[in-house]
Amino acid sequence: MIRSALAVVAGILVLTVASFAIEAAANPLAMKLFPHALPNDSAMNLNVPLKLFTLVYTLLCVAAGGYVTAWIARRAQVRHAVIMGTIEAIFTVAAMMALPGHAPLWSWVAGIVLIIPAAWFGGMLRANRS
Secondary structure, X not given: OHHHHHHHHHHHHHHHHHXXXXXXHHHHHHHHHOOOOOOOHHHHHHOHHHHHHHHHHHHHHHHHHXXXXXXXXXXXXXXXXXXXXXXXXXXXXXXXXXXXXXXXXXXXXXXXXXXXXXHHHHHHHHHHHO
């Protein structure tokens, strides 16, 4: 039971740290490379290509979190990864409600819908390796 909880927490930690690290590097770089299209944070929140890039790297981070969750869980690996993805989807719904203007609605919804499949994919990758 403790190993299961630790596996899920570790997966969420991995995806959160990885996602924020990429965002911390990518956002200033994007603003520097495209100063006319991205003059400030508000412009970044409305830029569709940047939001798609954000969605892709976030889903890759969720898949990495699912992989780590499955690796630590050892048994019922995919189930643990899906539980981790479900918890992350709930966190994302809470963030969407707390930060309604932070991103377009389509971006929030796409993320919420794809989080569990991404976590499942990461869990499946690990389960197939063992």
